[in-house]
Amino acid sequence: MEQRPLGLSGFEVSRLGLGTMTWGVGSDFDVDDAAAQLTTFTEAGGTLVDTADIYGQGAAETVLGELLDKVVPRSEVHLSTKSGVVAREPRHRNTSRGHLLRALDASLQRLGTDHVDLWQLHVHDPDTPMEETLATLDHAVASGRARYVGLSNHTGWQTGRAVAWQRAWPGRVPITANQVEYSLVQRGIEREVLPACLAMDVGVLAWSPLGRGVLTGKYRYGRPSDSRASSPQWGRFVSSYLDDRCAGIVEAVATAADGLGVTPLEVALSWVRDQPGVTSAVVGARNAAQLRGALAAEAVFLPPEIRLALADVSAPELGYPENH
Structure with a gap:
């Protein structure tokens, strides 16, 4: 799998990362499945494994x-x-020094390691x-x-301010990444976040690139009973992308997939x-098995005309001021 540099750093990560948000969560979770995913991912050349202290209240880190x-x-x-996210306190965001260092130490203990390769601020805390x-x-x-640090779910101005502050004085650790949601059904980062990252050489880590599963096409004809959209735990997470606009995008992806002889997942x-x-x-x-379907995208290169057609749809x- 291709390895790409993260921002201006010498740190390189695989262009597909393995997310663990659902690890350790729900009655249908199987640690053997997680082990098989990790093995499958690394055997394919994947290196970036992403988690967070809030995933399963720490369960994902423990499993990993x-x-x-x-x-x-x-x-x-x-x-x-x-x-930076706090689940069971009145203050749902906390990036104070005390909280962050306690959280990082707890993460290291659960992960069974003395360091993480990338530590990110999960949210902006006003x-x-x-x-x-x-x-x-x-x-x-x-x-x-x-080893390296980054942001997550930060706006364009928040990203620019943090990056500029770190670069303003020698010895401060540079911001190398901003992890944000990005998919064909969620392109909001193109307004300000993506331009800020491009201008300041900050690498973008795209979470939920399959539109929370919608872009796989599994919901084209209803909601499968075993899908996330049908589960009490994840239903709200998926439902915001089950409207008519997103359905049109999914159909365009499916049409492109049919023409290329690949799956909608690989196209998206x-x-x-x-x-x-x-x-x-x-x-x-x-x-x-699902992961192998995603890893198959490693061999897919979309022709420019299809990329443009999907971008248009x-x-x-x-508006103002982006197009001013």
């Missing part, structure tokens, strides 16, 4: 930590985790001074807990993966 070295050597994967938050990133790298994933500024598209799967609304 138990599999490392048992299933796949720790040295063969680039671990990425996130901190109640903590930016200087305090970014100084904590510096400390995490200086103390050896993290390839489109995001090769967008300017995208370093890696992070995909999650229920089992190894899914174009986000832009």
